[in-house]
Amino acid sequence: MAETQLADVFVELADTLVDEFDVIDFLHVLTQRCVELLGVSAAGLLLTDQQDTLQVVAASSERTRLLELFQLQTDQGPCVDCFRTGQPVSVSDLASAGRWPRFTEAAAEVGFASVHAVPMRLRTEIIGALNFFHTDPVPVDPERLRVGQALADVATIGLLQHRAIRRREILAEQLGTALNSRILIEQAKGVLAERLGLAVDEAFTVLRSYARNHNRRLSDLAEAVVTGAVHIPPPAPAVPTG
């Protein structure tokens, strides 16, 4: 991983921390950059629901089986351990580690052999975890894990939108907002899948493209799609080039 590549990503993420901030899109971009920078196969971001479980809020791919694998970690798995201990969790070969039987089996079905989780920390509080998978049973080198932790810290900052975090009320409000935003996006995916005859993961791409092209926040657009206030037209068919 070149230093300039790393610097570019941090500049890109810092640039998004401005007034028209779209937190869900930011977290989605961050998970995609994790995949590129850390050389992993997939990345997912889970947040506490402030009751007792973790919820997926963003992932590098909207493939349903991948989302389910992340979400399986509601009460068992590397993210849960990471969240509870506040320490990174790394398992370079799930099959031989013998931890989390249900999760290991599900990961194997999707083709993942190794997993890592780093905590999202706000001072002494852990608010979630950033989760990476790889298809190869190899360790991730320590330097890359350090970058992973830095990206988790950036995600935390982005989530709190550099507001004064003196009061935990703001944290609670932001976490609740992020989780409901994710639900809005899932509902919008369903609407678009039905209206446009798409698979749900394709629907996310359509939603996101429209949001960017029309300069709207993903979660606001998602709600408008579900209430019917906005009708997104079918994507134009790709024009062959050359």
Add this chain to the structure above:
Amino acid sequence: MDRRVRLWSQILAYGNGRPVGVGDVCAAALATVGVDRAAVTVLLDATPRETVYASDQVTVDLQELTLTLGEGPGLAPPATGPVLVSDLATPESLVRWPVFAPAAVRAGVRAMFVLPLLVGAARLGVLDLYRGTPGGLRPEQLADALALAEMTATLLLDGADPAAPGAPRRWPERTAAQHPEVHQAIGMLTVQLGVSAAVALIRLRAYAYAHDRRLRDVAGDVVARRLRLAAESGTGTDGAAP
């Protein structure tokens, strides 16, 4: 899971054998969350908001005041997370709600916690909790409040379906959490049935209950297009060849 078991047991105890209602959930809130007043407002689609439960006259008055003034933390639930106000007497509160805040303080209310009852775009209602002494909620109290808000939402959804007298309510399955396909199915149903997200959610739950199936399994069938709900609730076609 322990939290919900504990809270649900408490609610059933307040119900004392009759079908439990939102009043019983509010009683549990008063007992566990460290608040002394509670109210539940129903939104459900285009109907004007209606307070369906208030613990005492002061609560009724504050609810009416919010509507009359068009001002206050509980006015319109943001399509987001909770609104947690630890002290209505601070300068910040007085700036945000210049008429409501002093009136609330005069009425003996200093802290107010507004928990929207919503599942993405399905806006069901609001749970308002009040306290006479200033201060925020401790993490455990917030967790209990959020769990109770979800249970209130479930009761509102069950709505016109009271259990037989003497029978405890069935265990409230978490609707807002976890399974992406539940929310995707809701999105699809809004289009298939031409209804709002709230009604789509009600129909999906009604089908699951009528067929004694888990919500997530029914949702999975809808998303995979193995199941199409018919216009009347409780029925559907399974996509098999005639």
